[in-house]
Amino acid sequence: MDIAVATNELTRVFGSFIAVNKLSINIEAGEIYGFLGPNGSGKSTTIRMLCGILEPSSGSGKVLGYDLAKESEKIKTRIGYMSQKFSLYDDLTVYENLNFYSGLYDVPVRERKSRIAEMVEMAKLTGREKELVANLSVGWKQRLALGCAIISRPSILFLDEPTSGISPTSRKMFFNIIQELANGGTTIMVTTHFMDEAERCNTIAFISEGSLIAKDTPDNLKGKVIKGSMVELNVDEPVERINEIEALPYVRECSIHGPLLHVLLEADESIPLLEAQTGSKAKRIVPSLEDVFITLSRQKRGEG
Ligand SMILES: Nc1ncnc2c1ncn2[C@@H]1O[C@H](COP(=O)(O)OP(=O)(O)OP(=O)(O)O)[C@@H](O)[C@H]1O
Numbered sequence: 001m002d003i004a005v006a007t008n009e010l011t012r013v014f015g016s017f018i019a020v021n022k023l024s025i026n027i028e029a030g031e032i033y034g035f036l037g038p039n040g041s042g043k044s045t046t047i048r049m050l051c052g053i054l055e056p057s058s059g060s061g062k063v064l065g066y067d068l069a070k071e072s073e074k075i076k077t078r079i080g081y082m083s084q085k086f087s088l089y090d091d092l093t094v095y096e097n098l099n100f101y102s103g104l105y106d107v108p109v110r111e112r113k114s115r116i117a118e119m120v121e122m123a124k125l126t127g128r129e130k131e132l133v134a135n136l137s138v139g140w141k142q143r144l145a146l147g148c149a150i151i152s153r154p155s156i157l158f159l160d161e162p163t164s165g166i167s168p169t170s171r172k173m174f175f176n177i178i179q180e181l182a183n184g185g186t187t188i189m190v191t192t193h194f195m196d197e198a199e200r201c202n203t204i205a206f207i208s209e210g211s212l213i214a215k216d217t218p219d220n221l222k223g224k225v226i227k228g229s230m231v232e233l234n235v236d237e238p239v240e241r242i243n244e245i246e247a248l249p250y251v252r253e254c255s256i257h258g259p260l261l262h263v264l265l266e267a268d269e270s271i272p273l274l275e276a277q278t279g280s281k282a283k284r285i286v287p288s289l290e291d292v293f294i295t296l297s298r299q300k301r302g303e304g
Pocket residue numbers: 014019037038039040041042043044045046
């Protein structure tokens with residue numbers, strides 16, 4: 001098993017604030033590693049350290065065998081990185097952007113044309129090569145930004161919320177491309193707030209307040225983290241009822257999911273009691289990844 005990323009107590013502070021706290025992770029070559037956590041939990045800061053853009057305050061790490069502290073320049077030229085702010089030039093065409101990045105990443109001149117064609121095809125931008133980037137929709141721009149990030153064929157790709165702000169169809173298309181890259185052997189580390197994308201990762205690491213609090217496959221997380229019986233409850237004015245339901249002695253957690261409440265009970269035996277006390281039908285459900293993350297966040301805050 002090849003390890004593409006390994007960190008040991010990697011830490012970053014800003015003044016007295018600890019953004020990333022003794023993070024130790026391993027990412028296997030060729031896997032899609034989902035890096036999840038609430039806003040401000042330290043995901044971007046971690047990725048920026050792994051890309052060699054930001055110096056760690058303490059701890060250590062290697063990416064593709066190169067040391068984060070001593071060999072950040074080597075790391076920068078060997079990885080692909082794409083953040084939510086796509087670094088594209090609006091006043092250049094699709095082709096010109098790809099050509100620019102092929103130069104930036106030192107793609108051999110004789111290979112540039114074929115590599116650009118490959119990226120245009122991968123990004124499903126065929127026929128748009130001469131279009132100004134300013135005229136592209138966000139979904140198109142995002143796939144072009146991906147093409148620019150991988151024009152040098154990096155063996156590892158860091159994606160920091162690549163799909164925020166784009167349509168569900170474009171998101172799906174984008175993740176299909178990611179899956180294909182991983183099938184071809186590229187290691188992918190991706191942050192996302194979308195649970196359907198998290199489901200497609202081989203491994204999920206969940207961080208909160210800079211610390212790693214869980215790491216496993218999506219299925220194992222759903223099977224192991226939540227203890228008790230999860231039910232769906234359809235009540236009027238669900239948000240107003242959360243506190244009252246959570247105060248019931250046999251209820252562990254209650255959270256809103258669309259128009260419904262998810263209620264975590266100590267055991268199945270409490271279902272009739274919950275139905276009687278709320279006057280609503282409770283339906284037993286398998287916990288979703290979102291339920292898992294709500295539980296993990298509460299446990300971290302000491303509420304679980
Ligand atoms: N350059 C900086 N100076 C000071 N504080 C910073 C700096 N960069 C990040 N932080 C702080 O570190 C914390 C972690 O930020 P980070 O961007 O890594 O979180 P995140 O998990 O990526 O959040 P989001 O999901 O909102 O992108 C935040 O509280 C942020 O304000």
